[in-house]
Amino acid sequence: MKVYLAGPEVFLPNAREVLDRKIALTRRYGFTPISPGDLEVPATDTKRSKGVAISSINERLMMSSDMIIANLTPFRGVAADVGTAFELGFMCARGCPAYAFSNTSSSHFDRVARSYDGHVYTDAQNRPRGPDGLAVEDFDMVDNLMLDGGIEARGGAIITREVEAAELFLDHQAFEECLNIAATRFLR
Template identity: 55%
Template sequence: MTMKVYLAGPEVFLSNAKEVLAHKSELARAAGFTPLAPGDLEIPRTDSKYERGIAISAIDEQLMLASDLIIANLTPFRGISADVGTSFELGFMCALGRQVYGYTNVAASYLERTSRDYYKGMINSDASGKLTGSDGLSIEDFDMADNLMLEGGIISRGGVFVRKAVPDGRVLTDLAGFKECLILAAEKYLR
């Protein structure tokens, strides 16, 4: 029996989401895994958008419950951090005690992105080195790719967090980090 891997990430929002997820599924199968991805199950027709959203959430949870492993695309999406849905999925799998891997296609640290993209360089440092934004809120400075709970959750469970730098036009579509996660997970769990 092969391990089932849940493919999480903001690719579901791409105009060619089906093709991208199909390619990721092909790569997972080639590495020896059985891929499970959002969109694999039929979403029932509902009377409202709200009910449809609840149905999609339930289906994705079903897929995660059936999975042994998650590979999460934690590339910043619509802001300075990973997609919030993908972050939920990573936390869900961590809570289940499943194997967790993640990758990002943006090499800049969370601190760099917060300073540059959110505060536009307007950060302060006190005598102890604590960083704050122009609004007085403290800023995480742990040399991590995103919020410490994401990378910490992966590393503390024996997973790997891969950080890549890819051209802007390929940030949400480049699969080098995904492939590296597949290789590392296969070496650990399938050999």
């Protein structure tokens, strides 16, 4: 069973090392790891065509995978990496089991409220909103409801853990818990 390892680890200075650790852990639980960056990017003329080539490789890797484990740890702001969100949606549409983890235990609501310095009010329909008027989703979820909902609908799970800042993208315990749950479901 092939597992696509989605997440913003690709942006880390030591990406190769971190991805290799995730790949090794995935094998240890009995799955075949499929990781972005596993195929060589062909030479291209422009920056944009290089980006398109990488996207095409990652889509092919996803098409060859049976399951996804997505790292939804907030990236450059209050929410998950949008590339990872795209990939999670992609694998959900393919009907694949979907798992995710986040190395913070704060909910989507908590993080957005904090980004508004706690200035969240309730409108006439009892819906929480920021000072800019934008609604704040309050569904006891890790991130936007499409992400949590997509995972739940496919029998998956989202594991959260509070990890110290320096280890935010390096701690693999929550990831490993996803592997363990999926292995119990599919391999044991």
